[in-house]
Amino acid sequence: MRGREALLTLAAAAALGGADFSGGSALELTRRVVAFGERYPGSPGHRKVQEFIRWEAGKTEGELEEDSFTAATPRGKIRMTNFILCFPGESEARVVISGHYDTKRIEGVRFVGANDGGASTGFLLEMARALAGREHKLTVCLVWFDGEEAFGEWSERDGLYGSRNLAEKWRRQGRLERVRALINVDMIGDRDLGILREGYSVASLLGLIWNTARELGYGRHFLEERGFVEDDHVPFLRLGVTAVDLIDFDYGEGNRYWHTAEDTVDKLDARSFQVVGNVVLKVIEKLENRR
Numbered sequence: 048m049r050g051r052e053a054l055l056t057l058a059a060a061a062a063l064g065g066a067d068f069s070g071g072s073a074l075e076l077t078r079r080v081v082a083f084g085e086r087y088p089g090s091p092g093h094r095k096v097q098e099f100i101r102w103e104a105g106k107t108e109g110e111l112e113e114d115s116f117t118a119a120t121p122r123g124k125i126r127m128t129n130f131i132l133c134f135p136g137e138s139e140a141r142v143v144i145s146g147h148y149d150t151k152r153i154e155g156v157r158f159v160g161a162n163d164g165g166a167s168t169g170f171l172l173e174m175a176r177a178l179a180g181r182e183h184k185l186t187v188c189l190v191w192f193d194g195e196e197a198f199g200e201w202s203e204r205d206g207l208y209g210s211r212n213l214a215e216k217w218r219r220q221g222r223l224e225r226v227r228a229l230i231n232v233d234m235i236g237d238r239d240l241g242i243l244r245e246g247y248s249v250a251s252l253l254g255l256i257w258n259t260a261r262e263l264g265y266g267r268h269f270l271e272e273r274g275f276v277e278d279d280h281v282p283f284l285r286l287g288v289t290a291v292d293l294i295d296f297d298y299g300e301g302n303r304y305w306h307t308a309e310d311t312v313d314k315l316d317a318r319s320f321q322v323v324g325n326v327v328l329k330v331i332e333k334l335e336n337r338r
């Protein structure tokens with residue numbers, strides 16, 4: 048069954064030269080992830096989303112690697128796992144597209160994080176489908192980070208657990224210098240999409256992304272407004288990786304849905320996923336042709 052499915056997928060992809068990124072499919076995948084409920088590390092929903100990532104990744108020919116570690120959090124030691132799905136290219140040089148799949152644990156609130164945690168998960172799952180069966184010059188890796196959210200007050204030591212762990216691991220293994228670019232996405236499902244020109248991000252890569260968005264007619268979603276957001280790109284930036292964060296940090300008026308029970312699927316739109324998906328795929332293509 049598995050082999051037959053793989054053959055059919057390959058045949059379909061060969062005919063199409065890789066599937067297009069579907070914003071509708073990304074939203075549907077996000078909806079399924081959000082239906083698992085709260086997804087903070089250690090919760091039943093967290094285990095379910097892990098199973099779902101394994102299942103969806105298994106439908107592609109990509110190589111899935113699980114990076115498990117124990118994080119010391121204000122709530123004690125907690126087991127976390129990053130998922131890395133790579134599509135090998137002609138070159139070992141790689142482009143990484145990442146986002147987090149955990150949701151913030153908020154006492155007394157059933158926080159399901161449709162946009163914050165859900166959208167990045169669904170976006171990457173759809174990206175896996177779109178990348179499967181394509182010819183790649185560069186190796187393209189998708190990374191679902193665990194433990195982006197802080198358990199207590201956000202600090203150097205609380206939050207970004209998964210990305211801190213993976214950046215350090217890749218540095219130790221000598222794999223970090225292979226990363227040509229890292230594009231992290233977060234909260235990109237917002238119906239009213241406006242991506243911040245994030246201040247820590249590497250300007251040249253931001254420039255490439257903003258120009259590409261303009262060429263595709265999506266310029267109005269990529270704002271000139273600047274702001275600094277500590278996100279999963281930061282541990283990689285600190286180690287010298289060319290990394291950016293694509294984040295819409297104005298979710299509802301005055302960002303009022305952020306980290307509240309209001310962060311639900313009805314606030315999202317397939318078109319926002321489509322815009323970011325098309326731009327990211329085009330940027331990957333440009334990076335590949337730049338060699």
Ligand SMILES: [Zn+2]
Pocket residue numbers: 151163196306
């Ligand atoms: Zn958050």
